[in-house]
Amino acid sequence: MTSNNGANLGFEQKMWQAADKLRGNMDAAEYKHVVLGVIFLKYISDAFEEHQKELEEEASNPKSEWYVKEPSERYYIKEEKEAYTKDNVFWVPEKARWKRIEQNAKSPEIGKIIDEAMDSVEKDNDVLKGVLPKDYAKASLDKRRLGELIDLIGTIGLGDRESRKKDVLGKVYEYFLGQFANAEGKKGGEFYTPACIVQLLVKMIEPYEGRVFDPCCGSGGMFVQSEKFVESHGGRKGDIFVYGQELNHTTWKLCKMNLAIRGIDNDVQLGDSFHEDQHKDLRSDFILANP
Numbered sequence: 001m002t003s004n005n006g007a008n009l010g011f012e013q014k015m016w017q018a019a020d021k022l023r024g025n026m027d028a029a030e031y032k033h034v035v036l037g038v039i040f041l042k043y044i045s046d047a048f049e050e051h052q053k054e055l056e057e058e059a060s061n062p063k064s065e066w067y068v069k070e071p072s073e074r075y076y077i078k079e080e081k082e083a084y085t086k087d088n089v090f091w092v093p094e095k096a097r098w099k100r101i102e103q104n105a106k107s108p109e110i111g112k113i114i115d116e117a118m119d120s121v122e123k124d125n126d127v128l129k130g131v132l133p134k135d136y137a138k139a140s141l142d143k144r145r146l147g148e149l150i151d152l153i154g155t156i157g158l159g160d161r162e163s164r165k166k167d168v169l170g171k172v173y174e175y176f177l178g179q180f181a182n183a184e185g186k187k188g189g190e191f192y193t194p195a196c197i198v199q200l201l202v203k204m205i206e207p208y209e210g211r212v213f214d215p216c217c218g219s220g221g222m223f224v225q226s227e228k229f230v231e232s233h234g235g236r237k238g239d240i241f242v243y244g245q246e247l248n249h250t251t252w253k254l255c256k257m258n259l260a261i262r263g264i265d266n267d268v269q270l271g272d273s274f275h276e277d278q279h280k281d282l283r284s285d286f287i288l289a290n291p
Helices: 011-021 028-060 071-078 098-102 110-126 143-153 159-164 166-190 197-203 221-232 250-262
Strands: 210-214 239-248 266-270
Touching: 011 166, 028 071, 028 098, 028 110, 028 143, 028 159, 028 166, 028 197, 028 250, 071 098, 071 197, 098 110, 098 143, 110 143, 159 166, 166 250, 197 210, 197 221, 221 239, 221 250, 250 266
Parallel strands: 210 239, 239 266
Antiparallel strands: none
8 A cells, every 4th residue: 555654734633533433432542552553563664664675775786785696695685684673673574564464454364463463573673572562363353443444554654764754653653642641531641641741841851861760651751752852952862861660561561662663772661660669779860750
């Protein structure tokens, strides 16, 4: 399916309206993991495919140091895991690539196919172990609606260079988190703090560099905004390192995915920061938390 990079005004709202129609009677608290998991899979697949094309071009160019004369041998270049991970691109196994997911969108087995895709991505990327949702095959999830959701997400580019430049994924992810929080009411506050409040807190503490800690980090909004603050002031990714803790297991997964897609190195642990402090010896430069 043809993808665009979401440059149209209000594309996040249009995406949300379409995705929300596919929710049916599913609870918002449950549906957010379905949607955000598929968005994550699309993002890493987009980035992988773009990098793969670049490798193919290098291997086919006689002037390139990576040139491979025999066309039959070029396949091995583009399927070399290290060729991706060294450039901070997630390795996406063949069974998890978007082309396969999209081809099977109308299959009654699509839930099982996505679960297997998520499992294979976790196995090949240590930073994602135990993070991705893997319950798409359950009977209560309408497979027809799931297929339609895949078709919808397939219409927008998320992980290619142009989309990353425009922060398409960040806008979609942030908007969807906010909408899910609204749908869940008070419970939504457990994983989401309104962007305006997060921006204000970060501007107040000015975390140009150092260690940033959030003891109840939710979906990681404080960390994302801190990273944006650094970059907007001429800093580099890596000038800050983020530490956090989150009591809710599913929210912890949301946070780890949120940081992974933005390439933010982190030490975010699961557990109750009051009774199971996972960062006892940490000396933070900045501490942020949902007020």
